[in-house]
Structure formats: structure tokens, C-alpha cells
Amino acid sequence: MAPHVLIIGGGFGGLTAAKSLKHAPVKVTLVDRCNHHLFAPLLYQVATSGLSTSEVATPIRSVLRKQENTRVLLDEVKDIDLENREVTLRDERPLSYEYLIVAAGAQTNYFGNLEWSSNSLGLKDLDDAIELRRRVLLAFEAAERTADDEARRKLLTFVVIGGGPTGVELAGALAELSRRTLARDFRVARPAEARIVLLEMLPRILPAFDESLAEKAARHLGELGVEVMTGEKVTSIDEDGVHVGGELLESGTVTWAAGVQARPLTARLGVALDRGGRVIVGDDCSIPGHPEAFVIGDMASFRGPEGKPLPGVAPVAMQQARSVAANIGRTLGGEARKPFSYRDKGVMATVGRSRAVLEMGRLRVDGFLAWLAWVFVHVFYLIGFRNRAFVLAEWAFSYFTYRKGARLITGRRIEAGKPARLVEPSEIDVERMQARRREEEERPPLH
Amino acid sequence: MAPHVLIIGGGFGGLTAAKSLKHAPVKVTLVDRCNHHLFAPLLYQVATSGLSTSEVATPIRSVLRKQENTRVLLDEVKDIDLENREVTLRDERPLSYEYLIVAAGAQTNYFGNLEWSSNSLGLKDLDDAIELRRRVLLAFEAAERTADDEARRKLLTFVVIGGGPTGVELAGALAELSRRTLARDFRVARPAEARIVLLEMLPRILPAFDESLAEKAARHLGELGVEVMTGEKVTSIDEDGVHVGGELLESGTVTWAAGVQARPLTARLGVALDRGGRVIVGDDCSIPGHPEAFVIGDMASFRGPEGKPLPGVAPVAMQQARSVAANIGRTLGGEARKPFSYRDKGVMATVGRSRAVLEMGRLRVDGFLAWLAWVFVHVFYLIGFRNRAFVLAEWAFSYFTYRKGARLITGRRIEAGKPARLVEPSEIDVERMQARRREEEERPPLH
Numbered sequence: 001m002a003p004h005v006l007i008i009g010g011g012f013g014g015l016t017a018a019k020s021l022k023h024a025p026v027k028v029t030l031v032d033r034c035n036h037h038l039f040a041p042l043l044y045q046v047a048t049s050g051l052s053t054s055e056v057a058t059p060i061r062s063v064l065r066k067q068e069n070t071r072v073l074l075d076e077v078k079d080i081d082l083e084n085r086e087v088t089l090r091d092e093r094p095l096s097y098e099y100l101i102v103a104a105g106a107q108t109n110y111f112g113n114l115e116w117s118s119n120s121l122g123l124k125d126l127d128d129a130i131e132l133r134r135r136v137l138l139a140f141e142a143a144e145r146t147a148d149d150e151a152r153r154k155l156l157t158f159v160v161i162g163g164g165p166t167g168v169e170l171a172g173a174l175a176e177l178s179r180r181t182l183a184r185d186f187r188v189a190r191p192a193e194a195r196i197v198l199l200e201m202l203p204r205i206l207p208a209f210d211e212s213l214a215e216k217a218a219r220h221l222g223e224l225g226v227e228v229m230t231g232e233k234v235t236s237i238d239e240d241g242v243h244v245g246g247e248l249l250e251s252g253t254v255t256w257a258a259g260v261q262a263r264p265l266t267a268r269l270g271v272a273l274d275r276g277g278r279v280i281v282g283d284d285c286s287i288p289g290h291p292e293a294f295v296i297g298d299m300a301s302f303r304g305p306e307g308k309p310l311p312g313v314a315p316v317a318m319q320q321a322r323s324v325a326a327n328i329g330r331t332l333g334g335e336a337r338k339p340f341s342y343r344d345k346g347v348m349a350t351v352g353r354s355r356a357v358l359e360m361g362r363l364r365v366d367g368f369l370a371w372l373a374w375v376f377v378h379v380f381y382l383i384g385f386r387n388r389a390f391v392l393a394e395w396a397f398s399y400f401t402y403r404k405g406a407r408l409i410t411g412r413r414i415e416a417g418k419p420a421r422l423v424e425p426s427e428i429d430v431e432r433m434q435a436r437r438r439e440e441e442e443r444p445p446l447h
Numbered sequence: 448m449a450p451h452v453l454i455i456g457g458g459f460g461g462l463t464a465a466k467s468l469k470h471a472p473v474k475v476t477l478v479d480r481c482n483h484h485l486f487a488p489l490l491y492q493v494a495t496s497g498l499s500t501s502e503v504a505t506p507i508r509s510v511l512r513k514q515e516n517t518r519v520l521l522d523e524v525k526d527i528d529l530e531n532r533e534v535t536l537r538d539e540r541p542l543s544y545e546y547l548i549v550a551a552g553a554q555t556n557y558f559g560n561l562e563w564s565s566n567s568l569g570l571k572d573l574d575d576a577i578e579l580r581r582r583v584l585l586a587f588e589a590a591e592r593t594a595d596d597e598a599r600r601k602l603l604t605f606v607v608i609g610g611g612p613t614g615v616e617l618a619g620a621l622a623e624l625s626r627r628t629l630a631r632d633f634r635v636a637r638p639a640e641a642r643i644v645l646l647e648m649l650p651r652i653l654p655a656f657d658e659s660l661a662e663k664a665a666r667h668l669g670e671l672g673v674e675v676m677t678g679e680k681v682t683s684i685d686e687d688g689v690h691v692g693g694e695l696l697e698s699g700t701v702t703w704a705a706g707v708q709a710r711p712l713t714a715r716l717g718v719a720l721d722r723g724g725r726v727i728v729g730d731d732c733s734i735p736g737h738p739e740a741f742v743i744g745d746m747a748s749f750r751g752p753e754g755k756p757l758p759g760v761a762p763v764a765m766q767q768a769r770s771v772a773a774n775i776g777r778t779l780g781g782e783a784r785k786p787f788s789y790r791d792k793g794v795m796a797t798v799g800r801s802r803a804v805l806e807m808g809r810l811r812v813d814g815f816l817a818w819l820a821w822v823f824v825h826v827f828y829l830i831g832f833r834n835r836a837f838v839l840a841e842w843a844f845s846y847f848t849y850r851k852g853a854r855l856i857t858g859r860r861i862e863a864g865k866p867a868r869l870v871e872p873s874e875i876d877v878e879r880m881q882a883r884r885r886e887e888e889e890r891p892p893l894h
Contacts, residue, residue: 035584035856052501059854061632071634074588074856126855137482141521185508187518393840407506408573409482409521 002027002069003098005328006087008077008265010037010060013103013297013317015383018070019063020325025332028070029095031087035059035074038126039382041314042391044166046129047255048136048173049181049407053126055391058383077104079268082290099292099328102265102279103321106298106312109261109276116237120254123166132255136174137409139253140182143189147427156194157251159242161234162258163200164208165349168217170255171198172352175224181407188427197251199244200230201258206357208311208347213357216366220351234258260312262299274301274309283339284327285320291331296320304342314381315345350374449474449516450545452775453534455524455712457484457507460550460744460764462830465517466510467772472779475517476542478534482506482521485573486829488761489838491613493576494702495583495620496628496854500573502838505830524551526715529737546739546775549712549726550768553745553759556708556723563684567701570613579702583621584856586700587629590636594874603641604698606689608681609705610647611655612796615664617702618645619799622671628854635874644698646691647677648705653804655758655794660804663813667798681705707759709746721748721756730786731774732767738778743767751789761828762792797821 003026007014010032018030036057045051061072079088086096108122121132136158143155156178160171178194185191198205198221205221205228206214218228229244236243241251262277271287272280278301279287285300287293297317302310310316323340330337346360348370356370365373375395382388450473454461457479465477483504492498508519526535533543555569568579583605590602603625607618625641632638645652645668652668652675653661665675676691683690688698709724718734719727725748726734732747734740744764748756757763770787777784793807795817803817812820822842829835 035588035854052499053855054499057855059632062854065632071591073592074585075592138521141482144518145520145522185506185512389844390837390840393837397836407482407509408500408504 003332004029004096005099005101006031006095006097007101007103008032008080008087009103009105009297010034010072011040011103011105011297011317012314013105013321014101015060015063016318016321017101017103017296017325018067020322021328022067022069024069024325024329026069026099026328028067029073029097030060030064030070031073031075031077031089031095032060033074033076034125035061036126037063037383039378039387040124041165041378042382043123043126043129044170044173046126047123047132047170048177049133050173050177051391051394053130055387055394056382057126058387063383077265080265082269082271082287082293085292097292100294101321101324102269102293102295102299103297103317104263104265104299106260106276107263108256109259110256111259113236116234116256119237119239120161120256122256123170124260133407134409135253136177137407140178140186140189140191140194141409144186147188152189153195154241154250155252156189156191157197157241157249157253158194159197159199159249159251159254161199161237161242161254161256163198163202163205163228163230164257165206165347167198167200167255167257168205168221168349168351170257171196171226172221172224172350172355175221175226176352179225195227196225197227197229197249199232199234199242200228201233203231205230206349209349209357209359210364213359213364213366217349217351217357220355220366224352260298266295266299276301278309284337285324285340294324296324302340302342310342311347313347316342319343348374348377450779451476451543452546452548453478453542453544454548454550455479455527455534456550456552456744457481457519458487458550458552458744458764459761460552460768461548462507462510463765463768464548464550464743464772465514467769468775469514469516471516471772471776473516473546473775475514476520476544477507477511477517478520478522478524478536478542479507480521480523481572482508483573484510484830486825486834487571488612489825489829490570490573490576491617491620493573494570494579494617495624496580497620497624498838498841500577502834502841503829504573505834510830524712527712529716529718529734529740532739544739547741548768548771549716549740549742549746550744550764551710551712551746553707553723554710555703556706557703558706560683563681563703566684566686567608567703569703570617571707580854581856582700583624584854587625587633587636587638587641588856591633594635599636600642601688601697602699603636603638604644604688604696604700605641606644606646606696606698606701608646608684608689608701608703610645610649610652610675610677611704612653612794614645614647614702614704615652615668615796615798617704618643618673619668619671619797619802622668622673623799626672642674643672644674644676644696646679646681646689646696647675648680650678652677653796656796656804656806657811660806660811660813664796664798664804667802667813671799707745713742713746723748725756731784732771732787741771743771749787749789757789758794760794763789766790795821795824 005026005028007017007030015037021028037060039056042056064070076090077087086094108124110116139155143152158174160167174196178191182191204214221228232245234244242249266277266279279295280301281295285294285296298312304310327337348358350356354371356374358365358370358373379388452473452475454464454477462484468475484507486503489503511517523537524534533541555571557563586602590599605621607614621643625638629638651661668675679692681691689696713724713726726742728742728747732741732743745759751757774784795805797803801818803821805812805817805820826835
């Protein structure tokens with residue numbers, strides 16, 4: 001009877017682990033609470049209407065359909081019993097294993113200020129992205145409806161908290177959405193005057209990058225019209241907006257991209273965790289004392305060569321997955337395990353539609369060339385031919401036209417808002433609107 | 448001061464009316480509670496994962512962005528005051544008009560059995576389609592999880608009520624989804640054995656078509672594996688399934704496509720309505736006694752040449768919209784109005800991926816040729832170049848591969864279900880599964 005390998009999570013780590021076990025003499029069960037593998041680095045594109053949901057997500061079942069030793073279960077793991085080698089699923093149903101790979105990823109971390117989550121939104125899954133897209137588009141719609149200038153200014157202020165790659169990419173995409181895509185679509189609201197603010201607590205954005213690249217990224221953001229505020233700590237987020245540096249930044253749409261922590265499942269293991277809830281794993285990514293149980297990706301705290309924990313990025317999760325799969329094979333074959341070692345693939349972030357920064361070892365690139373590299377890497381890693389082809393087509397389309405196709409508000413239809421006087425048709429001055437347009441057309445392009 | 452034309456609804460009627468007023472000496476406001484124009488005839492494709500949401504919907508604002516005499520408001524009309532020429536929006540805000548075009552469309556009609564709606568789903572907007580897609584995909588996922596054969600049979604039974612074009616197209620697409628797209632993706636559930644039942648109260652399906660075409664459509668459906676039950680009246684729908692002809696059809700996924708009625712806004716007008724809540728309009732589509740107010744599309748009851756009311760289809764709404772816009776122009780220019788006359792464009796319905804039936808005057812076509820005509824007409828009418836190109840690409844892709852790209856479960860993640868024993872890995876017999884596949888491969892193809 002082939003031993004049973006249970007994988008929790010269908011992200012970059014879990015899916016790679018399943019694929020790496022294709023020819024191993026095991027039965028594999030992959031459990032995920034979503035039916036899709038998500039290409040998380042492009043979530044910000046869904047949130048800003050650049051890509052549609054099906055372009056950044058693929059059914060896990062479909063990716064693994066030809067792998068006959070593997071089944072996929074849409075279910076949620078509630079508990080893990082390392083002693084009895086058993087997990088508890090939703091409805092208290094147990095599932096036993098011989099080997100366990102825990103790869104359920106990370107979630108938004110408000111660092112204890114949970115109440116901030118009611119007036120801001122993280123960006124960790126497809127539902128988050130759909131909801132952020134809905135809120136951003138509704139803000140523009142509400143700005144078009146209201147006759148109150150002050151309310152309109154608040155509606156057209158978007159604050160992104162966190163100057164890592166997600167925050168930088170989201171802020172850049174929001175700037176393009178408002179300055180380009182939506183610029184001509186409104187009569188009263190002026191999306192081109194929307195205020196996009198990127199807040200970072202540290203003295204500079206992109207702390208994982210070399211300082212020269214971070215400066216260039218900040219300059220590109222400025223050219224796109226993003227206000228970058230660094231060295232400012234958020235003191236609270238409420239329905240008025242973001243309180244920072246003693247001032248109130250009035251905004252109705254706040255995104256929190258300032259931190260992540262391991263999903264709380266790690267706390268069920270009863271083993272040592274780091275401050276972000278990550279499991280401190282051994283050199284083969286196994287849980288100390290449990291050579292049959294592994295933790296990989298954003299849930300694992302693995303010390304790299306310089307003693308620093310490895311970052312929560314896709315290449316770490318994927319390389320750990322391959323290492324764990326190979327070590328399970330070695331153990332089954334009676335061989336000794338090999339310790340995991342990380343090969344750094346570098347970091348990159350894109351700023352708007354044609355700029356990026358890229359750092360790989362001692363190589364540092366910025367501008368259009370870095371952006372081309374970014375496109376290539378992201379399309380290459382997208383799971384499945386279909387997604388690759390469609391994403392490329394979408395990008396080509398929006399690159400040349402600035403039009404974004406996925407501008408859909410779904411779900412609860414219209415937000416309840418405070419009553420305000422409506423703009424009367426007589427107040428819309430078509431001639432002034434045309435003059436404003438001519439003026440805008442005469443302005444130099446953003447790049 | 449240019450007179451104000453207020454259009455309620457951004458469907459085929461409202462959007463066409465706005466476009467037709469592009470060069471008229473008026474100011475136009477189009478109000479819709481959704482931000483997108485929906486290509487409703489393809490909603491069933493979203494519900495069965497064939498197309499993604501952004502491929503059947505386009506932001507109304509984006510379609511009309513160059514039309515400077517027109518503004519778009521995302522808002523909901525709560526009331527209409529014909530005497531004072533004023534509508535009430537959400538939050539009680541008033542908006543006055545000189546001309547009114549009411550084109551807010553139809554909604555699902557349960558013919559007084561409102562309690563059926565808690566165990567079935569209509570298919571009228573994008574949220575319906577996303578929800579149906581979610582329920583269908585979750586049914587397959589739950590069938591894969593459970594070890595209870597009876598529960599699995601119920602999960603894999605899909606009932607579509609209503610044998611009009613929507614019901615026929617949805618049933619055919621569900622058959623293909625289960626028999627083709629999902630056939631290889633599961634280990635325990637056998638999607639190819641899913642039961643798809645199409646129920647029609649009348650003695651035959653497609654009552655709007657010639658009997659010979661309806662028979663051919665029924666045969667095509669049979670070849671796809673759809674059970675067509677005609678002459679059977681549903682007596683109730685509850686959590687066990689559909690009660691029909693004294694028997695219970697056990698099913699967890701029931702779609703109601705058996706009728707529509709005008710949205711309840713028509714009841715606010717205080718004028719004569721037909722049984723479906725439609726406004727009985729004059730020969731220029733105006734409300735009797737109110738030459739400045741028009742009702743078009745699914746909300747209007749307009750007697751055709753033979754005294755029969757015109758059907759609720761896109762061509763009727765679009766032709767009425769053009770007629771109304773032209774008559775507003777005539778009235779403003781001091782000319783007499785011309786009565787509306789409908790030019791029948793015929794009817795068509797598709798059955799699966801390569802069959803359709805088409806009737807146009809005395810012309811009756813079925814099979815592949817009719818399907819090609821269906822593709823052409825649907826792509827031609829899709830608003831916007833982008834959608835056309837992407838829909839064609841999706842169709843080409845899924846035509847040649849049978850893979851459907853938009854199989855995403857979003858929203859509330861996993862349905863609460865009754866606890867059932869889980870299938871253990873040891874119960875999955877890979878060899879039997881392989882044998883079953885060989886068997887399936889040797890079966891003759893569906894067409």
C-alpha cells in the first residue's frame with residue numbers, strides 16, 4: 001500500500017510539491033479551501049481592472065488532472081494532530097497521512113490593530129481583489145454622483161499602506177487607472193485629479209531592494225502622479241481615512257499592504273513559531289521532532305545562509321516544495337535526506353505600464369528593460385497555456401489602448417452612502433468639459 | 448437650454464436609446480444600478496464556466512465615453528412621478544426630465560411561488576451567473592468529497608426548469624461541462640454520469656420555434672445526454688429537489704428559467720399593466736396620456752401586427768429604442784411622430800458546442816450551419832472590439848480543447864453541508880480508474 005502524502009494548500013508551494021511527487025510511489029491528497037491556484041503576484045491587476053479573475057487563477061484540479069496518483073479536495077483543514085498523524089477537516093472529518101506538507105500560506109497582518117480592518121482592505125486572495133476593484137470603481141461612481149466637492153475629494157483619494165512590491169505595484173496601477181483609463185469617462189468627477197498616496201513607515205520604499213533602485217521606483221511613481229510618503233507611521237484607520245504623522249488623510253478607499261503573517265493553522269501544531277506565526281523548521285523543512293511533517297513557503301521560518309529568514313516569495317516556496325518531495329522519495333528509498341538550500345532568484349517590482357525595477361545578485365536594472373523582464377517572468381510562471389496567452393493578449397491590448405476590460409462591479413450593487421445633492425444636468429457645462437479635455441491633451445504625456 | 452432626456456436602464460434598449468440620441472439637441476442622463484451593460488444572451492456561458500464575466504459585460508460609461516451630451520449615473524430609480532416629470536433616486540434624491548425612457552428590463556418570475564426561489568436560482572444578471580457557476584462547481588467538489596453514493600447522485604443531478612432558449616442553452620452547456628470539460632478531473636465523482644434534466648410544462652420545448660426545429664433541438668440535447676421532460680408541471684421546489692408529476696427529482700442545483708416579468712418599477716407608474724407587469728404602450732411606445740414618457744424592451748407590452756405582444760428579446764428593445772429616439776427628435780423639430788413597427792429578425796438557440804436551431808421568416812436551419820450563424824450574430828452584437836476578440840479567442844480555445852477557463856469559485860468559499868464520511872485514499876483504486884477511462888475513451892464521441 002503506497003504511503004499517503006497529504007498536502008495542505010494549493011499555492012506555489014503546495015502545487016509544486018504535488019507536481020514533484022508525480023512519479024513517487026505515493027498517493028497524494030491536496031486539500032485547499034479554494035478551488036483555484038492563484039497567481040498572487042498579479043492580484044493587484046485584478047484589483048485595478050487590468051486582468052479578469054480567470055486570468056490569474058486556474059482550477060487546481062485542472063492543473064493536476066493527468067496526475068493519477070493525486071486527488072484534489074476542496075475542503076478546509078481545521079486542526080492537525082502531529083502525534084496521531086491525522087488532520088481534521090471541516091465537519092470534524094479526520095484524514096490520516098504518512099507524510100504531511102503544510103503550505104497554507106499567509107494572510108494580512110494588522111500587527112494587533114484588528115479594528116483597522118473594518119476601514120481598510122488587505123489584498124491576499126481573489127475575493128479581496130474583487131472587493132477592492134468594486135470599492136475603487138464605486139468611489140469614482142459616487143464622485144460622479146455627488147455635488148459636494150469636499151465629499152468628492154475624499155472619494156477620489158486612495159491610500160495604499162506599505163511600500164513593498166505589492167504596495168508599489170498597486171499604487172502605480174491605481175494612478176494609471178485614474179489618470180489614463182478612466183480620464184475621459186466621467187462628466188463631473190475628474191479621475192485625473194485623483195490623489196494616490198503610498199505610505200511607508202520605513203525611511204524608504206522597497207526595503208528589499210538596493211537603495212538606488214528604490215529611489216528610481218519612487219521617481220517613476222512620482223511621474224505617474226503617486227505621492228510617496230516615507231518615514232510616517234500610521235496611528236489609526238477609521239471611516240474618515242488614515243491618521244498619519246498627526247494629520248488626517250481623508251480617504252474612503254484604504255488598502256493595507258504593510259504586512260503578512262502565517263495563517264493561524266500553524267498555531268494548531270503546538271511547536272515553536274516566530275513572531276509572524278511561522279514554524280521554525282529544520283534544515284530539510286521538517287518540523288523538529290517530526291521528520292514526516294514539513295512546513296514550506298510563507299508558513300515556514302527557514303534561516304538562510306546569512307542567518308536571515310528567507311522572504312515570503314514564490315521561488316522560496318517552490319524550491320522548498322521540490323526539496324521536500326525529493327527528500328520524501330529519498331526516505332522511502334532508504335537514502336539520507338539532503339538539506340534545503342535556497343538559490344536566490346532576485347526581486348522585481350513593476351511601476352505602471354512600462355517601468356520596473358529588478359535586482360538579481362549584483363545585477364540592477366530599471367526602466368523599460370526591467371519591465372520587459374518582469375512581463376517575461378510573470379507570463380512564464382503563469383500556470384497553463386491558456387492563462388499565458390490571454391494575459392499576454394490583455395496586456396498587449398491595454399498597453400496600446402490604456403483601456404482596461406475588467407472594470408466590473410459585481411456583488412452588492414450600490415453602497416449605501418450619505419445623501420447629497422445630485423448634480424443637475426444644467427450644471428454640466430459641455431463646452432467647459434471640452435476645453436478641459438483639450439487642455440489635458442496638450443499636457444505632456446506621463447512618460 | 449437643451450431638454451433633458453432621462454433613460455432608466457443600460458441594457459439593449461437603454462444603451463441603444465442613448466447612442467441614438469448622440470446628435471440630438473438634448474442632454475442625456477442614463478441611470479443604471481449596475482455599472483455594466485450585460486450581453487444577457489451569453490449569461491449561461493458564464494454560469495457554465497465557458498466565458499469570464501468581463502467577456503459578457505462592458506462598463507456603460509466606457510461605451511458612452513465619447514458621447515459628450517450624455518452622462519452615466521450608477522444609481523437606482525426608486526419611483527417615477529409622471530405628473531411632475533421627476534424620478535426619485537436612491538437616498539430620495541429627485542431628478543427631473545423633459546423626456547423619459549424607461550428600459551429597466553425584466554426579472555425572474557416564479558408566478559406567485561416565491562418560496563421556490565430559496566431552493567432554485569434564476570439567471571438574469573451577472574451576480575446570478577457567478578452564483579450559479581459557484582453552485583455547479585461546488586456540487587462536483589462535494590460529490591468528490593463524500594463517500595455516500597446516494598448523496599453523490601443527488602449532488603450530480605442538475606435540473607433546469609423552462610424549455611425556452613435560455614433553458615435549452617444552459618442544459619446543453621451543463622451537459623458539455625460535465626461530460627467533457629470535467630470528465631477527467633475527478634477521482635471519485637464521475638461527472639460524465641451527471642444527470643441533467645430539462646423540464647418544460649408545455650408539450651414541447653422551444654415553443655417560439657417551429658415544431659420541426661424544436662424536435663431537432665430535443666434530439667441534439669438527447670445526444671449530449673440531457674433528459675428532456677415535457678408536459679410536466681412543477682408542483683414544488685424544496686431542499687430535496689423538484690417535485691414534478693407526482694415524483695421527486697432529487698437535486699441540489701435547480702435553475703429556474705421558466706418565466707420573466709417586468710421589474711416592479713412599472714407598478715410605480717400608476718398606468719395599465721399586462722399580466723407580466725409590462726406597461727401597455729401606445730404605437731410610439733409612449734405611455735398613454737404621457738407623450739413625453741416612453742417604455743421599451745422587456746418592460747413594454749406592444750401589440751405586434753397579428754395582435755400578439757412582441758417577445759422580450761434584444762432586437763425588439765433595440766428597434767424600439769431607435770424609434771423612440773427618432774420620435775423625440777421629430778417632436779423637438781415640430782414634426783409628427785411615426786408609429787413603431789417591428790422587423791422580425793427571427794429566433795435562434797444553441798445546443799452544445801456545435802449545434803443550433805435558427806428560424807427567420809420561412810427559413811429554418813439546424814445543426815452546424817445554424818451554430819456558425821449563432822456565433823456570428825452573437826459576436827457581432829457584443830459591445831466593443833475587445834469583448835468580441837476575446838470571446839472569439841475563448842470559443843476557439845474551448846472548441847478545440849473542451850477546456851473551460853473560467854472555472855472559478857469565488858465568494859463564500861465552501862458551502863456548509865451535512866457531515867458525511869470522507870473517501871479514504873485507500874479507497875481510490877487507480878487501476879480501476881484507468882480502466883474506466885479507457886472504457887470511456889472507447890465509447891463513440893457525443894457527436
